[in-house]
Amino acid sequence: MEIKECVDDAQRKYFLLANQILTAWFRSCMILSNSRLYIDLTVEESFAMGVTETVFTTKDYLGLARSLGGLIESHAAEGDKIGTMAPAVVDAFRAVNLWDIFLPKEAGGQGADLLTFLEVVEEISRADASTGWAYFANMLSATFFASGMGESGVKDVFGGTGPSRTVTAASLNQPGNVRQVEGGYMVSVDATHFASGAGHADWLAAGGICEFADGSKDAVQYLVRRDKVEFLGNWEVFGLSGTGSYSFKVPEQFIPEAYTWKAAAWQPLRGQRDLHTGLNYMAVTGHTAVSLGTAKRALQELVKAIDASKPRPGGVPAHRDSEVFQYQFAEMDAKYRSVRAYAVECVRDAMSTVYAGKELTEEQRQRGNQVNTFGVHMAEEVARFAFVWSGSAGLRGGAPLGRNLRDALVENVHAIVDPYTLTLAGPVLMNAYRAVPIDVVPKSAGVFDHKKK
CATH class of the missing domain: 1.20.140.10 (Butyryl-CoA Dehydrogenase, subunit A, domain 3)
Known part of the structure; x- marks a missing residue:
């Protein structure tokens, strides 16, 4: 399939209809042959023709990432200049559902495996490291939240079933105030930092240490809508300039229980x-x-x-x-x-x-x-x-x-x-x-592992 231009709206509508027909045909072929299918139309060609819904319906996520390489490379300098992922790249990822490939299927994602996650992030980072860094941070944070939050929170943030184009970012170094109240928590953060991918995120996550009624303490993390935080900027850096790793403030507000999780007790409630x-x-x-x-x-x-x-x-x-x-x-x-x-x-x-x-x-x-x-x-x-x-x-x-x-x-x-x-x-x-292993007590499980040893 090689179509170089659409002259008018009639041709564009015809092309969209053809895409829908071909999509149905490809899906039927996939069911019958149980094999991967590919099309010659690239994402960049689709965007050039004003087509924002493509026929990429196979699970060739790596091929999809490669098809976006030229677009990502061409906007890398723009990302560095504005300090965050270029809007054209953000829109392209949304149009082909690239944001949700690792997201649990129960939250509207595609539930890809960890090896696919590695390969896709590598390919996007090959095109531009800043874009790859922000993309992986966005995708991982969304997966973490979608797998561990309450059901009503997941449905609101990610839309339940069907393709999810929600983008999230996080700064989970727990500098904020968290107080448990009926139905949720009162939270606030004066400044939390390095929220990679925040520049184009719809929801942001922060956290703080909460002391509960029984005297116990735990890091409570939560999601808040973009319009409920104040961005502090300060991402003028030497490298990875286009990651949008901004600092932000969370004014005092109530967060319902379903939009929170306890870090030490986190376990995936859904997902692969x-x-x-x-x-x-x-x-x-x-x-x-x-x-x-x-x-x-x-x-x-x-x-x-x-x-x-x-x-x-x-x-x-x-x-x-x-x-x-x-x-x-x-x-x-x-x-x-x-x-x-x-x-x-x-x-x-x-x-x-x-x-x-x-x-x-x-x-x-x-x-x-x-x-x-x-x-x-x-x-x-x-x-x-x-x-x-x-x-x-x-x-x-x-x-x-x-x-x-x-x-x-x-x-x-x-x-x-x-x-x-x-x-x-x-x-x-x-x-x-060693022929006979000895007991080794780990001093730390990892930067992002909050489980108590």
Whole structure:
């Protein structure tokens, strides 16, 4: 199917009708053949023709993410400039239901598995790290809320059954005030920070420590509508500039019980088995995916620059003919592919465990932390290598390699990849090499794991 333009509204309506007919036909074929089907019309071509409802009905989520790559890349500089995801990209994600692929089916999502989550976030991050970072934060927060909130809250926020295009963002470092009252909580927050994806979110989450009538304490988190918070801005940063990780204030207000959850007691009440890996494991999977996408883009852009290189004065060969460069490029490619293979291995192992109805072992949790932290270090090394060898290609304003390096550096300062994560993982991972494992008491389960040990 290759249609380059629609001249008038009549043609556009005809095209939409044709899409509907083809969609029905594709669905019937899928039922009969139980196979994936693909169409040649890209999302960008659909948008160029004014079509905002496409016929992407298969579960080829990775192919869908790839089809958006050009659109994401073309708006990356705009995202950096305005400090949040470009509106055209937000709208494109809504139009093809990309926001809800990991959301539980009971909340109107598509219930994709954790490996799909990794691959889709990697691909979007390859197109632009800021977009991938915000997308993963939005998608993960929505999944967390939709799986753990009360039924009426889920229906209001996510619309119950059917495609959900609701976007959420969160800042869950519990700096606020929470007081239990009849039917819910009175809450307020003077300032909570780093709410990645907040710039285009419909709902935002915050939290605070609540002291209950029996004297016990717990972190209570909640969702609040966008128009009920005050944005404080302050996202003018060196890298990952387009993530919209704004600070915001929550004026004192009442939050019904159905829009809240207790952090220490959180368990998925609905959704796919993958959610039982826990918030921290899903979070490190998303962070790992961003790093993988960042590294892959660095290598792609470097090859473009190297292919255009020329011999230099004094008989110095072009970079592409340099044996030093060729050796180092092979090393960097191996590092990227090694981390990716290990990440996929970890995710598949975790999925096998929770699908068998078991909880992740401490070794599995720490391997998730390990591959995440090591992956971020790898991405920085690859991005730095690509920038240096690209010559002047990365120096210009808006050059992908320059932005790529800045993003990779900023990925390294997140708390979830603090070097201490490897210190915590080491004693646990050593058991894999002992004939008789010894007991190791974990000092921490993870940045986003609030469960008491």
